[in-house]
Amino acid sequence: MSGEDLSQFSMLDLFRAELDAQSQALTAGLLALERDPVAPDHLESCMRAAHSLKGAARIIDLDPAVRVAHAMEECLVAAQHGRLGLTRDHIDALLKGVDVLGVAASEPPAGGAGAEPQIALFLQALEQASNRGAAADARPSSEPQEQMAPALSALEPPQSAAGADRMVRITAQAMTRLLGLAGESLMEARRLRPFADRLVRQKRRHRDLAKAVDGLRAALGPIDPDDRAARALAEVQDKLAQSEDFFIERLAELDSIDRRATDLANRLYTETLSSRMRPFEDGVRHFSRAVRDLARSLGKEARLEIVGGGAGIDRDILDQLDAPLGHLLRNAVDHGLETPEERVAAGKPREGVIRLEARHHAGLLQVIVADDGQGVDVERVRAAVLANGLVTEETVGDLGEAELLEFLFLPGFSMKTTVSDVSGRGVGLDAVQSMVKQVRGLTTVSSTPGEGAQFQLQLPLTLSVIRTLLVEIADEPYALPLAGITRTLKLPRADIELLEGRPHFRFGERQVGLITAHEILGRGDARPDAAELSVVVLGDGETSYGLIVDRFLGERELVVRPLDPRLAKVKDISAAALIEDGSPVLIIDVDDLLRSAEKIASSGRLRTLQRASAAADRARRKRVLVVDDSLTVRELERKILDHHGYEVEVAVDGMDGWNVVRSEPFDLVVTDIDMPRMDGIELVTLIKRDARLRSVPVMIVSYKDREEDRRRGLDAGADYYLTKGSFHDDTLIHAVVDLVGPASG
Numbered sequence: 001m002s003g004e005d006l007s008q009f010s011m012l013d014l015f016r017a018e019l020d021a022q023s024q025a026l027t028a029g030l031l032a033l034e035r036d037p038v039a040p041d042h043l044e045s046c047m048r049a050a051h052s053l054k055g056a057a058r059i060i061d062l063d064p065a066v067r068v069a070h071a072m073e074e075c076l077v078a079a080q081h082g083r084l085g086l087t088r089d090h091i092d093a094l095l096k097g098v099d100v101l102g103v104a105a106s107e108p109p110a111g112g113a114g115a116e117p118q119i120a121l122f123l124q125a126l127e128q129a130s131n132r133g134a135a136a137d138a139r140p141s142s143e144p145q146e147q148m149a150p151a152l153s154a155l156e157p158p159q160s161a162a163g164a165d166r167m168v169r170i171t172a173q174a175m176t177r178l179l180g181l182a183g184e185s186l187m188e189a190r191r192l193r194p195f196a197d198r199l200v201r202q203k204r205r206h207r208d209l210a211k212a213v214d215g216l217r218a219a220l221g222p223i224d225p226d227d228r229a230a231r232a233l234a235e236v237q238d239k240l241a242q243s244e245d246f247f248i249e250r251l252a253e254l255d256s257i258d259r260r261a262t263d264l265a266n267r268l269y270t271e272t273l274s275s276r277m278r279p280f281e282d283g284v285r286h287f288s289r290a291v292r293d294l295a296r297s298l299g300k301e302a303r304l305e306i307v308g309g310g311a312g313i314d315r316d317i318l319d320q321l322d323a324p325l326g327h328l329l330r331n332a333v334d335h336g337l338e339t340p341e342e343r344v345a346a347g348k349p350r351e352g353v354i355r356l357e358a359r360h361h362a363g364l365l366q367v368i369v370a371d372d373g374q375g376v377d378v379e380r381v382r383a384a385v386l387a388n389g390l391v392t393e394e395t396v397g398d399l400g401e402a403e404l405l406e407f408l409f410l411p412g413f414s415m416k417t418t419v420s421d422v423s424g425r426g427v428g429l430d431a432v433q434s435m436v437k438q439v440r441g442l443t444t445v446s447s448t449p450g451e452g453a454q455f456q457l458q459l460p461l462t463l464s465v466i467r468t469l470l471v472e473i474a475d476e477p478y479a480l481p482l483a484g485i486t487r488t489l490k491l492p493r494a495d496i497e498l499l500e501g502r503p504h505f506r507f508g509e510r511q512v513g514l515i516t517a518h519e520i521l522g523r524g525d526a527r528p529d530a531a532e533l534s535v536v537v538l539g540d541g542e543t544s545y546g547l548i549v550d551r552f553l554g555e556r557e558l559v560v561r562p563l564d565p566r567l568a569k570v571k572d573i574s575a576a577a578l579i580e581d582g583s584p585v586l587i588i589d590v591d592d593l594l595r596s597a598e599k600i601a602s603s604g605r606l607r608t609l610q611r612a613s614a615a616a617d618r619a620r621r622k623r624v625l626v627v628d629d630s631l632t633v634r635e636l637e638r639k640i641l642d643h644h645g646y647e648v649e650v651a652v653d654g655m656d657g658w659n660v661v662r663s664e665p666f667d668l669v670v671t672d673i674d675m676p677r678m679d680g681i682e683l684v685t686l687i688k689r690d691a692r693l694r695s696v697p698v699m700i701v702s703y704k705d706r707e708e709d710r711r712r713g714l715d716a717g718a719d720y721y722l723t724k725g726s727f728h729d730d731t732l733i734h735a736v737v738d739l740v741g742p743a744s745g
Contacts, residue, residue, distance in 0.1 A: 011060045016105050018056050019065075022049040023098050026072075027289045030094050034292070035303070037079070037086035046094075047076040053101060064104040064115050071126055072097045078130075089129035095289060097122050175276055175315075182265075182272040183465075183559030187578050189265035192258040199254065203247045210240040273465060274312070280358035280367075281309025283318035287329055291354060294333050301340050301350050302333055307357035313365055314462035317439055321367065321457075324435045327428035328369040328455050329354060336373035336453055346450065348372065364483060365461050370454040376447035378404055388413065389703065405445045409433040411674060432457075434676070437591070441483075458483075466560050468587065470553035470579070471536065474523035477585045478549075479558055479577060484590030486537040486544060488552060493531060502601065505546060507537060515597050516548040521572060538590055545597045560587065571659040572596055595652045599660075621647040622743050623664075624736065627657035627671040627683065628701075637670060637701070637732065644733050645743030654678030658686055666696055667740045673702040673713065681716045688717030697739040701732070 029046035033039060054069035072094055078084045100122045104115040213236055223230035288304045295302035313321075337343075337352035344350055357368040381404045386396045390407060407413055411430040432455075436443045441459040460466065460483060468479035469488065487507075496514065497504050503514040514535070518524055535546045558577035563570060574589035624646045628634040638648045649664065651657035655677040661669060669687065673680035680700055687693045697719040702709065705723040713721045720735050 012062075012105065015056050015060050015062065015065075019053060019101055019105055022053050023102065024285055025049045026098050027095065028285065030091050030098075031288050031292055031303075033086055034088060034091045040080070043076060043080045047073060047080060050076060062104065064113065064119055065101055068097050068100050068104060068119055068122060071123055075126060075130065084130055087129060087132070089132060090126070093122065093125040093129050095293075096125060175272075179269075179272050179276060180559065180561075182269040184578075186262075186265040186269045186559075189258075189261040192254070192261060196251065196254050196258055199247075199251055203244070203251060206240075206244055206247060210237070210244060213237055213240060273462065276314055276316075276462060277312035278315045278318050279309060280311045280313050280318070281306055283313070283322060284309075284325060284356055287325065287356065290326070291329055291333060294330060295337070295352070298334065299339060300333065300337050300352065302337055302352045302354060304329070305353055305355045307355060308359045311358040311360060311365070312461070313358065314460075317365070317459055317462070320435055320439065321459075324432040324457070325356070325367070325369065327432050329356070331428055332369060332371040332373070332453070336371040336375075338374050342374075360461065365459045367457040367459065368454060369457075370452060372452045375449045375451060376405065376408070376445075376453050377449075378447070381405065381407060384413070401447075405447065408445065409443065437676075466558055466577075466587065468556050468558055468577075469536065470556045470585065471517070471534070471549040472551045472553055473517045473521060473549050475550075476523075477553060477579065477583065478517070478521075479556065479585050479587045480536060480538075480547075481587065481590060482555070484538055486540065488534070488536050490532045491535045491546070493533065496533075505535075507544075507546070512537060512544055512546050513597070513601055514546045514548060515600065517550075518548075519600065520547075520593060520596050539594045543594055543598065545594060545601075547593070547597075558585070558587065569655055569659065571663070592656070595656050599650050599652065599656070621645060622667040622740055623647045623649065624668045624670060624740075625649050625651060625657060625661055625666045627651040627654060627669065627675070627680070629653045629672065629675040633672065633701075640732055641670075641736065644736075646736070647743075654680060654683040657683050661687060661693060661696070662690075668736060669696055669698045670701055670736075671698065673700060673704055673709070681712060684713065684716040684718050699735060699739060 026046055026049045029042040029049070032042045033046065036042070050069050050073040054066055054073055057063075057065035057069055075084070075090065075094065079086050079090075084090075100115060100118050103110055103118055105111060106115075108114050213233070217233055217237065220233075223233075225231075284306060288306070291302050291304040332354045333352075337354075338346065338348075340350040343352065353372050355368065355370045357366075357370070359366050378401050382396055382399065385391055385399070385404065385407050386393060390410070390413075391399070409429045409432070413430075433443050436457050436459065439459055441457060444456045444458075445453065446456075447453040466479075467482045469482060469485060470477050470479055472478075491505055491514075495505050497506075497511070499511060504511040505514060506512075514533075534549050534551050536549060537544060537546050539545060556579060558579070561576045561578070563573070563576055572589055572593045573586050574592070575587045577585050577587060579585050624641050626634055626637045626641070626648055627650075628637065629652055634650050634652070638650055641648045649660060649666070651660045653675040654671070657669070657671060658678060669683075671680040671683055680702065684698050684700070687696060687698055694717075698717065699720040699722060700713045700718045701722045702713070703723070704710075710721045710723075719739055722731060722735055
């Protein structure tokens with residue numbers, strides 16, 4: 001397969017592939033030489049890379065690249081021989097040479113001869129660095145003699161990559177299809193076992209039949225051998241015996257086939273899955289130079305340490321991590337690290353260290369970005385939160401450090417008062433959290449004044465396979481991702497308490513609300529007769545709930561199958577899969593389910609005794625859906641509307657609102673604009689495009705008070721635009737009455 005793929009490459013394509021690999025080695029080696037200019041192993045590896053690139057460029061007659069690689073090689077050989085000492089100017093010029101090689105290998109007009117101006121600048125910079133180094137650096141003459149041997153050996157051609165370790169190229173899409181087929185193969189192989197079990201039951205019936213015939217023969221007593229009936233009965237006994245022997249042999253063969261097929265399918269699936277994994281360092285190695293270059297541009301000194309570079313990560317997750325990690329590293333350099341002078345004054349080394357670490361823990365991938373800078377100034381965050389009007393002056397003082405740090409992830413929130421090409425727009429951490437949530441991960445941040453900040457991303461190892469707990473709800477299996485489960489337990493009914501009319505139970509040091517999966521998923525009433533309830537504790541802290549299911553079916557590793565895109569987002573469901581008997585199972589979206597639980601709890605629908613009266617009220621009260629990701633605003637609007645007689649449902653973001661408005665009738669929708677997953681403008685647009693919903697009035701209540709924001713909301717189809725700056729009870733109620741009239745009638 002590799003031969004076929006490579007035969008389709010042009011010589012220039014092959015050179016670019018080699019350049020890509022050698023550039024990584026060159027960059028890593030040059031960054032190491034910046035800290036230790038005489039390190040013989042790094043001098044040798046860099047010189048080898050430059051030498052290999054020069055030879056490869058010469059083969060394809062790419063003269064511009066030959067001259068750049070030759071100049072780099074000469075410089076590195078001179079350093080090995082002690083004729084010059086590498087300085088930061090040399091490292092700058094050589095790193096620039098790596099970039100120029102990429103330009104020279106690109107397509108015209110920038111590539112080839114088009115790269116001559118950049119080549120001239122590179123050669124000039126390298127010459128100037130050498131001249132300055134020769135004038136300033138007086139290297140001891142004894143060191144070069146020790147480095148001659150590795151220098152000479154470095155001229156030997158690199159070892160061939162042929163053999164078992166050779167690389168092949170395959171598209172990610174093809175790899176995904178292979179994994180899907182391997183998963184199907186595994187499921188099909190496992191279906192042999194139930195079939196074999198049914199045949200075993202049939203064999204038992206056959207044996208019972210043979211015993212019955214034997215009993216008949218014995219009941220008849222002595223029989224004349226010449227009797228036709230006796231001969232026929234003997235023939236039946238003989239054929240039954242032959243049939244039983246045949247059954248036993250075929251069952252043994254089937255059992256052997258089942259074991260071999262299952263083992264083969266398991267190995268195929270495991271190998272295919274491992275092929276999707278890439279070492280963590282493959283995807284983050286390029287950040288070493290990016291951190292170094294950014295720090296220099298800001299007048300700082302920084303070094304990136306990659307820890308756990310060999311940890312295997314799903315290639316899709318690794319690709320998606322690129323942008324978030326870039327944001328975190330830029331923030332660490334720009335916001336976290338001090339200038340060299342400030343660090344020295346604080347008793348720290350001039351050079352700051354940023355640690356990028358990956359490790360596997362409890363079946364999950366943890367990625368940590370930590371710096372040894374000044375840490376996050378919590379009081380500055382508090383002031384910024386207040387200045388941005390995110391909380392009131394009365395409540396901002398009550399916020400703890402963990403709560404304040406959560407504001408860093410809000411869209412548009414920034415600690416900087418000015419915007420630069422590095423930071424200040426307040427979109428970086430928001431993008432980080434959005435990506436992590438997309439792959440069902442978690443983001444946390446911590447900080448120690450004067451010692452630095454640490455961001456931790458908790459991610460699944462792969463997006464294609466998920467470890468789940470299979471549970472039964474209303475006679476159907478559902479899968480709950482283990483990453484979202486805090487604990488499972490059997491809860492005696494006697495341990496259930498009622499707090500403010502809602503069922504709770506004590507979980508450790510706190511009370512956790514209970515809700516049935518039947519109620520959330522709309523699967524009828526739960527079974528009331530069990531002495532013990534099967535409970536899955538989901539979420540963390542104040543947002544945790546105990547989900548009551550009918551029973552636990554056990555842990556399963558499932559191959560994730562996306563839902564048909566024509567279904568759009570299905571409420572509380574993230575994907576589907578097949579279990580071992582070939583039956584489909586829905587995978588629950590834990591975050592979505594927690595939002596549904598919160599919504600039901602906050603609306604009081606958990607109070608069973610109030611359902612009947614609530615149902616009666618629905619017939620005569622107008623219904624309003626409030627969509628806002630701010631708990632404070634959402635509850636304020638709900639209470640105001642409820643106080644004036646409206647029946648209110650709530651949704652915690654635009655996506656949740658879209659699911660709710662399609663499932664129940666409403667007289668009015670009140671929505672915010674800035675929300676995760678789906679903003680208010682998109683929600684309004686979807687409602688107004690839907691033939692069934694477009695007549696429902698929509699009111700926007702937003703912090704955005706500029707005329708263009710108002711115009712954008714009304715253009716999307718909103719019927720009323722109210723700014724939160726002018727928000728108070730009367731303005732909201734007057735607007736609602738104008739749109740849908742009083743609560744009753």
